[in-house]
Amino acid sequence: MTTSDPDGLLAEQLLRLTRRVHRIQKRHLQQRALGITPAQSRLLRTLAHYDSPPRMADLAERLEVVPRAVTTLVDALEASGKVRRVPDPSNRRVIRIDLTPEGREALRELHAARRSAAEEILAPLTDEQREVLGGLLDTLVDGGPGGADAGQMLS
Secondary structure, X not given: OOOOOHXXXXXXXXXXXXXXXXXXXXXXXXXXXXXXXXXXXXXXXXXOOOXXXXXXXXXXXXXXXXXXXXXXHHHHHHHOOOEEEEEOOOOOOOEEEEEOHHHHHHHHHHHHHHHHHHHHHHOOOOHHHHHHHHHHHHHHHHOOOOOOOHHHOOO
16 A cells, blocks of 8 residues: 555555454453354353343344354353353243353453453553544444444444
8 A cells, every 4th residue: 555545554554453453352362261252252242232131133133144153153152151042931932042150251251351452452552542542433433423333333
């Protein structure tokens, strides 16, 4: 990229940063020996946002993946004791996915791993630079004026 294509350069920098964030988060997860993949981590974090256990279809929609992908993730997390399938109290044909105490503990560990990764990534920045970066990221995440995409973002 050259300076004659500033948007292309920014796009490349964002992609490189995203890859770096993923690598660092993956390393921090591996150091904690949780045995959880990044995709499983995302599903656990998504589950934590629900007030009551969601259906698999709800998870697939929220994660923007096909239902079969959720089934594979739930199978692995259930085998490790982090989630369980529970029947819906009003329709026993419907299965919901619930976090177990082991899943909640894994979420605490995941949060700590993500925090450690963020500290590592942000270490070179001053407090003022972090504040500016936070504002810029909020603007990009929300999609600009009106924030049309804001409701779709998950932590």
